[in-house]
Amino acid sequence: MKFAKLFSVIGLSFISTIYSISAFASDVLKVGITAGPMIQVFEVAKKLAKEKYDLEIKTVTFADYQIPNEALNSGEIDANIFQTVSFLEQAKARKGYKLAIVGNTFIYPMGVYSRKIKSLSELTDKSVVIIPNDPSNQGRALNLLKTAGIIKIKDGVGELPTPKDISENPKNIIIKSVDAAQAARAVQDVAAAVLNNDFVKNAGFVPADALVKEDPKTAKPYVNVIVVKESDKSKKVFDKLKAVMNSNEVLKKTQELFPGAVPAW
Template structure:
């Protein structure tokens, strides 16, 4: 009788352990990214997540920077990995999204690129320069142009200046603001473009071809992050899956692929 009770107890414990593992293994989470080289990085992440945690990453690709947060906030995806801290804060302020950061990935220095010149010094009077038009990346691009000595911004403009904050433009540059994806397509038609990492390869450049890049040491607001819905943080199972996703994105495998595609990318974890 005692032996029977012991076997029953051990069987119950085994079933309990199996049920716990089944709750965290063999799961799928939908992850949103932007089109471009991020897809190649996520392929590495997908393989590692499956191998290490039996976690399936169902990757959803979006064509611009505005949709992934809308999709996440609406519950169409479980996480997104495409934006900087600064971009997220702007989106939350403007749209009222209830989103939260669960991990850092990389700093990808923004760069100035050109198909017509080889050096910043070759930018001449009334040259056209295209920059992204969303508040975060627009401000980032204007600060980069200031660091290049092409413009001067008013004091106190901070991380998010606009073209109205330009107080000196000695070469009378024609600075055009367009959607980030359009900036990549405009590369052939203007003297220079300021590009985010997602669009460098699509525009026909390699990150090493930048005329000038941001200094990663001063780009803390531009750390790329893993973002989820605030309410999902209180869900124990989802929190576990997010922890696994973070571990995958902070792995040596993902780091190696990222450095291959984006020389100069800096891990921020």
Template sequence: MKKWGWLLSVTLTLSSIMVACSGQSGGETKKLSDNKLVVGVTAGPHEEIMEQVKEVAKKEGLDIEIKVFNDYVMPNVALAEKEIDANSFQTVPYLEQFKKDRNLDLVDVIHTVTFPMGIYSNKIKDLKAIANGAKLGIPNDPVNGERALKLFEKAGVIKLKPGTGHHLTVKDIAENKKNVQFVELEASQIPRQLGELTAAAINTNFAIEHGFVPTRDAIFMEGKDSPHVNLIAVRTENKNDPVLKKLEKAYRSAEVKAFIEKEFKGSVIPSW
């Protein structure tokens, strides 16, 4: 009995140590550094803009390390898993939906720029030329898919059901006179598949990365009133950390604004 009692005591002690250590590594709130941030971005405009922000921030004593991603999923996953300190790549509706779908504790802290979504084509110059049964590409995630459908509606290609109370999908098309077929693809892949489609709605960052100049090459674009403003997100536990004020000051600086306006010529719009 003494032998088994001793083993039980040791086992319980080791278990307590493991639980304590686990709690310290997984649940402990950790303040962001005051002078260094690792920021995740998608390749293309967000990366280019953050490079400029990095230069401005350096003058204020803030070192920004940029980590580049090639999709819309991993930047939020990496942020939640504490592989990065912040990310800059997504719109407000996209973040809200992603948080809901994956139960992530992330928060919007700085509004940055707006990327008007555009419709592109290698085959037609005007959406009036769309043939019956044409294949049109849209992103396959709920937020950008709805955004694309609304853009095609605004362009007069389809009509959507009003006031559905959820993210609109192809099932919510009320009128489709030309019987167009919507092909849902991962957003970053749409530019590569454009040759197989009559036209497609492409997010501006992926359009620019593929070599398009949105103000020149898009055959239809969102207006400047687009509600899809982009943002910088962090973990909720860090939303009040002082370093974010430094990041906001650098991002919203006159130097960065001038770069955006000169480099993107209206395809990317500062939101401040």
């Protein structure tokens, strides 16, 4: 009887060990991304991750920019890859999220697009231009319009101005702030729209159609980043995720789908 019990204990221990090995034989990460071409980028990323790093990536797709950080902060996903440094800092300040950056990906230049004009010089009195309404991308869009000579902004407001910071608007342009995804849908109804690269394809454009776009050399605050919970930032599995996102395979696919994207690592 004693031998039977000992065998039983050993057997259970052996089964437990086998289960433990099989359960952790490969890492699995749920990664939040935005809809659109990023889905195709991640098909490449997932294949590379599995083949080279024994890492299984499961993507969770979001239709807007507000939910992925909430999902990450609450533990519904393990990481997200969709936002810039400035967007993350604004989200953390507003919501108190405990999130951290573990790597850089790309700079995706923001651009001004239109179905009605071929040049920003064609904007007339009270033409409507729509921009994203989240603080980070709103400020980014206003700075782009400033660079294009459409408006002037008060000195000293930094990288995140608001419409209240416009000091000169010689053409009396009407600037409307809307959700980034809505901007892509509404572009045909206004003179022009400032679009994030994620929504350019959804709006029926390619980056080359931009009337004006950011110079990546001056867009460092707008580097897209890999974000995780602060409590998870030292986990080695995210080194694998970073290596995948900084790979030649992902670079090639990204630049195919997002012409003008610049690696930021």
